Amino acid sequence: MRFHKYQGTGNDFVMIDDRQRIFPAADNALVRRLCDRRRGIGADGLILLRTLSDYDFEMVYYNSDGYVGSMCGNGGRCTVAFAHRLGVIQDKAHFLAADGPHEASIDANGIVRLRMIDVAGQQDTPDGVFLNTGSPHIVRFLPTSTLAEYNVYAEGRAVRFGDAFRERGGTNVNFVEAPVIDGQPWQVRTYERGVEDETYSCGTGVTAVALAAARRGAVSPVPLRTIGGDLSVSFELHADGTFTNVYLNGPAEFVFEGDIAL
Ligand SMILES: N[C@H](CCC[C@H](N)C(=O)O)C(=O)O
Incomplete structure (x- = not known):
């Protein structure tokens, strides 16, 4: 074949x-x-x-x-x-x-x-912000200059297999560092459910990061940097917190x- x-x-x-x-x-x-x-x-x-x-x-x-x-x-x-x-x-x-x-x-x-599904909202949890962008995602924002050395595998696994998400079948877990200079990319590393390891990039993951970042001042289109390269996410944010016209580009x-x- x-x-x-x-x-x-x-x-x-x-x-x-x-x-x-x-x-x-x-x-x-x-x-x-x-x-x-x-x-x-x-x-x-x-x-x-x-x-x-x-x-x-x-x-x-x-x-x-x-x-x-x-x-x-x-x-x-x-x-x-x-x-x-x-x-x-x-x-x-x-x-x-x-x-x-x-x-x-x-x-x-x-x-x-690629147009992604509309996203109804985001929930703050002890593990980070939870969103569903077609796949379930936790987004955890880290302090500046800590992402490169962060133990994505161990911290990601702890959330993915933790009690909070067990009944929902687990979750993907994204770790993020905000740009120091406006316009620079948000840096993302992701632990992926089903791969059970860190991957070089996750599309639904960076989408979740962009939407969570919108509450922290990020403006559409949001530039994002993964280990494997750069992506951008555009969207419309409505007064009730919902996102429509969400697009992943790369x-x-x-x-x-x-x-x-x-
Ligand atoms: N790598 C994928 C995510 C796959 C989702 C998968 N890990 C799951 O939760 O079933 C992406 O680019 O969006």
Whole structure:
């Protein structure tokens, strides 16, 4: 079976053209093995591109643990680039993902602008600010000059597997440092549920960070810097605290393709 490898700001995915429904979608061990960086191709997740009536395509996202996850923002951007490469779309896409319909566009440089779900609000918790941007996220703001040395793995795991989120299936956890100079990027590091490690970037995560940062003076479009590169998030904030017209913008790149024996 043919696969394509994509990455968006260092968040990497195995992409399968599953328009013919050939992929054994219930084989979680297979997905886990394909994502394994020693025994397989290596990726933070695997995505099936499928046909679906009334949409350009459907995106089915698995975390590297082999199980279907919630919305993946970087994966969504990469799926749009993949659909473009396959000729499934031109420069605009209307597709279905785990959290519902999405609109997106891709420019000549491979920059994908992806509309995210409207976000109803944010809750302050002892672990940080909680938001759902298609996936659940905690956003914890750190003091200046502490993010680089921060133990994202240990602190992220403590929240992800903590009592507060156990009944909700856990959460992703983002650690943030605000810019010292206005206009500079908000720096973000993320511990990802389902990967169970820090990743180089998380799209729904930086979206959550931008919306949480809006309450701390950040103005749309918000520039964000992850280990794997730069993204920006634009939005409209309403008087009741809700966010609409939320867009995640950034690069999505084809890396290589190959064949796997199933
Ligand atoms: N990397 C993804 C997030 C995947 C969400 C996943 N970790 C889960 O909670 O199921 C992103 O770019 O938004």
